[in-house]
Amino acid sequence: MSSLDSFIELNDGVKIPNFGLGLYLVGSGSEAELSLLFALKQGYRLLDTAQFYENEADVGKAIKKSGIDRKSICVVSKVWDSNHGYEATIKSVKNSLSLFQLEYVDIFLIHSPGSGRNIDTYKALLELKGQGLIKSVGVSNFGIQHLKGLEEAGLPTPSINQIELHPFCRREKLVDYCREKGICVMGYCPLARGKCFNDPDLINMAKEHNKSVAQVMIRWSLDKGFVTIPKSSNPKRIQENMEVFDFKLTEKNHQILVFSLHFVYYIYTFISECI
Numbered sequence: 001m002s003s004l005d006s007f008i009e010l011n012d013g014v015k016i017p018n019f020g021l022g023l024y025l026v027g028s029g030s031e032a033e034l035s036l037l038f039a040l041k042q043g044y045r046l047l048d049t050a051q052f053y054e055n056e057a058d059v060g061k062a063i064k065k066s067g068i069d070r071k072s073i074c075v076v077s078k079v080w081d082s083n084h085g086y087e088a089t090i091k092s093v094k095n096s097l098s099l100f101q102l103e104y105v106d107i108f109l110i111h112s113p114g115s116g117r118n119i120d121t122y123k124a125l126l127e128l129k130g131q132g133l134i135k136s137v138g139v140s141n142f143g144i145q146h147l148k149g150l151e152e153a154g155l156p157t158p159s160i161n162q163i164e165l166h167p168f169c170r171r172e173k174l175v176d177y178c179r180e181k182g183i184c185v186m187g188y189c190p191l192a193r194g195k196c197f198n199d200p201d202l203i204n205m206a207k208e209h210n211k212s213v214a215q216v217m218i219r220w221s222l223d224k225g226f227v228t229i230p231k232s233s234n235p236k237r238i239q240e241n242m243e244v245f246d247f248k249l250t251e252k253n254h255q256i257l258v259f260s261l262h263f264v265y266y267i268y269t270f271i272s273e274c275i
């Protein structure tokens with residue numbers, strides 16, 4: 001069974017933890033810094049932020065204050081859509097670095113593929129990787145056709161595709177495609193944004209394993225082999241979410257969850273898999 005110290009090796013040789021802290025809506029300033037410091041102290045080593053989240057400066061400050069060796073922390077950020085394009089991406093990533101006050105960012109992703117400037121944006125990230133400012137280049141919210149677009153342009157395969165994944169949003173076709181191509185699958189919203197905690201199957205599984213529903217959902221992601229990044233800004237829940245390495249869901253649990261349905265997620269997954 002994996003542990004908090006388990007790593008996954010990406011297709012470019014970079015190693016990253018398979019569990020980390022999501023940082024969307026953690027707030028900013030001292031509030032965010034406190035949650036981050038607490039998480040780092042407890043053992044979290046992967047931090048998932050984005051230009052859009054406006055907390056890159058807080059991440060950098062917390063890393064410095066923690067006193068933890070920079071090399072043992074994996075920082076993920078994402079180029080926001082309005083910064084897409086070759087020159088704009090270079091400028092925005094350099095701006096992110098100065099907000100972080102870091103010499104490099106471990107992983108930079110294209111936040112989403114909608115801008116129509118994926119190729120130039122991706123080329124800019126590769127250039128920054130060449131300069132040592134980024135260790136690994138990936139994408140987020142890319143469907144199969146977007147990934148094929150990069151391949152057809154003769155570009156190297158992204159190291160990661162970060163997509164929404166939880167028992168109600170399984171994206172099997174896309175996950176299989178990423179795995180065939182050697183792309184690491186990082187799942188966001190592992191707790192379905194807290195919207196499905198009253199699901200009876202999850203509640204039963206939580207009782208069976210003497211865990212919370214949130215822990216069952218995080219374990220589902222880990223059992224599936226996804227890198228997972230639950231968000232919390234509450235110390236008790238930050239702690240709870242990392243206590244998932246002492247149990248596994250059973251085969252029967254997984255079989256039951258294959259049939260999990262939530263109307264909104266069903267429609268979302270159906271549309272996503274069709275385009």
Ligand SMILES: NC(=O)c1ccc[n+]([C@@H]2O[C@H](COP(=O)([O-])OP(=O)(O)OC[C@H]3O[C@@H](n4cnc5c(N)ncnc54)[C@H](OP(=O)(O)O)[C@@H]3O)[C@@H](O)[C@H]2O)c1
Pocket residue numbers: 021022023024025048049111140141162163187188189190191192193194212214215229230231232233234237238240241
């Ligand atoms: N690439 C993308 O487009 C994209 C999109 C969405 C998210 N993400 C990334 O993925 C991360 C996770 O997704 P998310 O933040 O949207 O949703 P999430 O992690 O699925 O759920 C977070 C919600 O669950 C609550 N929560 C956390 N732990 C809990 C627990 N043990 N018990 C009960 N409630 C709990 C949190 O509240 P408290 O904070 O109050 O605990 C928050 O309301 C983001 O922070 C971000 O880094 C990426």
